[in-house]
Amino acid sequence: MNTEALIAQMRAELDAGGLRGSFLVRDLRTGHEVGIDPDLELPSASLVKIPLAAATLERIRQGELDGSTRIDVQPGRTTTPGPTGLTRFRHPARVAIDDLLYLAMAISDETAADTLFDLTPPVEVTRMTREWGVHGITARHRVSDLSDTPAERFDPAEVHLAHSLAIGAATAGRGHPVPQLDITRASSGSARAFVTLLEALWTPSKVDETVSARVRELMGCNLLRQRLTPDFSSDATKWSSKTGTLLNLRHEVGVVEHADGQAFAIAALTESRVAAAIQPEAEVLMARVARTLRDHLRAY
Numbered sequence: 001m002n003t004e005a006l007i008a009q010m011r012a013e014l015d016a017g018g019l020r021g022s023f024l025v026r027d028l029r030t031g032h033e034v035g036i037d038p039d040l041e042l043p044s045a046s047l048v049k050i051p052l053a054a055a056t057l058e059r060i061r062q063g064e065l066d067g068s069t070r071i072d073v074q075p076g077r078t079t080t081p082g083p084t085g086l087t088r089f090r091h092p093a094r095v096a097i098d099d100l101l102y103l104a105m106a107i108s109d110e111t112a113a114d115t116l117f118d119l120t121p122p123v124e125v126t127r128m129t130r131e132w133g134v135h136g137i138t139a140r141h142r143v144s145d146l147s148d149t150p151a152e153r154f155d156p157a158e159v160h161l162a163h164s165l166a167i168g169a170a171t172a173g174r175g176h177p178v179p180q181l182d183i184t185r186a187s188s189g190s191a192r193a194f195v196t197l198l199e200a201l202w203t204p205s206k207v208d209e210t211v212s213a214r215v216r217e218l219m220g221c222n223l224l225r226q227r228l229t230p231d232f233s234s235d236a237t238k239w240s241s242k243t244g245t246l247l248n249l250r251h252e253v254g255v256v257e258h259a260d261g262q263a264f265a266i267a268a269l270t271e272s273r274v275a276a277a278i279q280p281e282a283e284v285l286m287a288r289v290a291r292t293l294r295d296h297l298r299a300y
Contacts, residue, residue, distance in 0.1 A: 007035075010023075014036070014285065018273040019271070019286065020271050021268060022037050022040035023268050023289060024191035025290065025297050026265045027264055027298075028264065032297060035191060035293065038191045041189065042188060042251070043182075043188050043249060044188050044244055046244040050105075050242050055125040057215065059120060067098035072094050073111060075111075084108070085109030086111035108242075122139035122142070132197075134200055138188055140186060180247070191268070192267075198255050199265050216255075219242055222242060227286065237259070248273075248274075262298065266294060268286045
């Protein structure tokens, strides 16, 4: 099947499953790529923790921060369902910057990430990302803002109402009355932008290698493995990634490294038209589309 026919088929499968997405797969050895709407900009949700981690590590490298410095962290909100780590703590804790990086990346700990944002604000993360030659990713707010959406104002049995608002209220220009879903107010990016960031972290670039190596290690520690991992992890591959979730948005970006030396940067950013918080079928579908695109690119 040629590339145009494949993309049309994958787009149709996404639509049938109630998904719209920004997908891109890039061969890190050749630069060849294939994607579906790769320049579609979407709120990035927790994907913003990748540039946050890189920016924090760059400041450690430059001597502006010390990774062993312990920070007093106040407990997060224990009433919000879902978050893990410090966000669920009931009492203050003292955690080293290096360990905050691990918590933010491995279990997507919101309190850990916001403690890092207190050290390096979103505007600085964006500036440093641009200096590395990565455009199209913008950090605009703290991660805790992602837990202050309409979903938290409904009882669990009525959370579908928040998803209905998320789905139905968007404007043609990607604006939204829910600020976390408005790309002019939320942290945002596209599949192409995140793949370019991954390429900068996995191949020689303006990012210092000590910084890149640590980010790669942290992404390899990701414990949220229900989306793309089943399609990209095996005894003959290494899959390193980060997920992002917000209302009807489900994302994952990562790099699959094969035993034969091939490596592919993959970004799958999706938004659902189905008003449900739990959609395992959507995660299976987005993984299948990403895997099909990688298989197609690998064959050429």
